[in-house]
Amino acid sequence: xxxxxxxxxxxxxxxxxxxxxxxxxxxxxxxxxxxxxxxxxxxxxxxxxxxxxxxxxxxxxxxxxxxxxxxxxxxxxxxxxxxxxxxxxxxxxxxxxxxxxxxx
Numbered sequence: 602x603x604x605x606x607x608x609x610x611x612x613x614x615x616x617x618x619x620x621x622x623x624x625x626x627x628x629x630x631x632x633x634x635x636x637x638x639x640x641x642x643x644x645x646x647x648x649x650x651x652x653x654x655x656x657x658x659x660x661x662x663x664x665x666x667x668x669x670x671x672x673x674x675x676x677x678x679x680x681x682x683x684x685x686x687x688x689x690x691x692x693x694x695x696x697x698x699x700x701x702x703x704x705x
Contacts, residue, residue: 610672
């Protein structure tokens with residue numbers, strides 16, 4: 602099992618995107634924040650298909666593949682938007698520590 606940081610995963614994502622030519626000006630998959638946000642949303646919705654009409658995980662490998670797609674789009678969206686995702690996650694955890702849920 603690899604213990605990669607978000608920055609290391611992002612670097613691998615950049616290498617994949619570059620190897621596919623998706624950073625090129627004439628790319629059919631422009632890596633814009635809008636395009637990546639749309640793709641992220643579509644992939645997240647595909648996770649729901651695994652739970653349509655059931656609470657059971659029927660195919661862990663397929664679910665894992667969809668979760669990986671979501672993570673890859675999230676990493677790319679954060680990167681092209683100039684957001685340090687590690688820092689953003691840590692800040693959000695601190696904010697959430699001070700929040701209360703389900704309190705009337």
